[in-house]
Amino acid sequence: MDQKSYELLQTSIVQGADGLGQYLKKILSKPILLVTGNGREFYPERIPVAESIRKILCHMPSFQDEQYYYIHDRRLLVLQESLPQEELRLFLFISRTAAEDIDELVQKVRPARLALAYFLRSQIDLGNEIQRAIEGILMDAFSGIQYRIENLLRRNGIHLDESQAYRVMLVEFEDRSVSEMEVDFKGSLAQLAHRYTDVIFCPLTWNGRGLVIMPDADRIADQALCEHAKVMQDLLHDWQQDFSKRHQVRLDCGLGDLHVLPEIQKSYQEARLALSYGRTKHEHGFFRCYEDCGIISNIFSGGVESAFAFCCSALGRLLDYDGENDADLLVTLKLLLEMNFNYSATAADLFIHANTVRYRCEKIEQLLMLDLRDPDVRFNLYAALRVQEILVDMHILPGGYVGRVHEKLHSSEAATGH
Secondary structure (H helix, E strand, O other), X not given: OOHHHHHHHHHHHHHHHHHHHHHHHXXXXXXXXXXXXXXEEEEOOOOEOOHHHHHHHHHOOOOOOOOOEEEHHHOEEXXXXXXXXXXXXXXXXXXXXXXXXXXXXXXXXXXXXXXXXXXXHHHHHHHHHHHHHHHHHHHHHHOOOOOOHHHHHHHOOOOOOOOOEEEEEEEEEOOOOHHHHHHHXXXXXXXXXXXXXXXXXXXXXXXXXXXXXXXXXXXXXXXXXHOOXXXXXXXXXXXXXXXXXXXXXXXXXXXXXXXXXXXXXXXXXXXXXXXXXXXXXXXXXXXXXXXXXXXXXXXXXXXXXXXXXXHHHHHHHHHHHHHHHOOOHHHHHHHHHHOXXXXXXXXXXXXXXXXXXXXXXXHHHHHHOOOOOOHHHHHHHXXXXXXXXXXXXXXXXXXXXXXXXXXXXXXXXXXXXX
8 A cells, every 4th residue: 555545545534525525626626526326425515416417327337446437528537436246336526527638537546546445335334324224213113013203213313393294105116126216216306305495304215115204395494385286296296207207117106194203104004005006906107195095095094904804894704715615706796896797798807607707796695695786785895895905915915815625535435425
């Protein structure tokens, strides 16, 4: 290690990104940015990167540490520092760079390589600690454990007003991994928060989804935002459309209602319901609020347990019969209800004879002891079937049934009764 590299390593240890950035800006005599691959700027400011930089990160080709990336029309040189087996990379953006100056600038940066690697390692370690803390917070807050989330957040340096109402939005990226979208997902929402003070709080990724916690729009100080029609829903819906267009990906968004901080788990469950409601209706790229789920939201208002009890009370005998006899009464009933009891159309969808549908219909009436001609009965059963689909999508009910294996007796055994 030469003397200059050692001195810069000490600078990185003591002063962090600020010390490194000031040194590089001085020796290069050009505007610079120190940016991590996940879209976080560390010099000259500790803020989410601007959209122009985020786009470069999203479309930047892969290159090695000893190589460089140059955008001629922007006169922008990008150098990289990475660590073996690690996903996070550190980029040095050098603006106002002519092509003929690249070799000289690369040589000037060389003594700082060790310090940049040390800073990157420190950020990876810090990021792992923060992620573990966030995972713990979310697991305690949203996994059914009764926990005071505001105390957990406060202990991790995140301060929220216990008396203020918050809502949760969940985002799913259709046919794409959340890790592919994570940089721009967090970055674009952070930019939105930067534009409108206190609008978006802590965009995260958890359990394969995006998760956003946000305050009550009526209590946001930004006057321009408060005058926005339907405030938060419109703002987020616009963000969804813009994000989808940029990445050519469909986003499904579920938005929970407002709840005070100690009850924020309710908003999380409501956002889950809104997502499942849209998916079970085979919608794509939807933005659905919990309040738009109609009678289903009323059924779930008492919690998942009460919805589960309603479903089992209405359909339990059919579920048991299907499991014990490898039957399809539940599927038949749903199609009958959706097709207004058109036996021929239902039979065509199931690839069976219409008489078989009639037989199943009679069997359903016998098991449930209900008259399927009664509109109230039909309404109640269809609501129960929708609840059952949503509970399956939320992984609260299994997606099928457990069948019983029926052993066939040999004719001699059957004759003797053995």
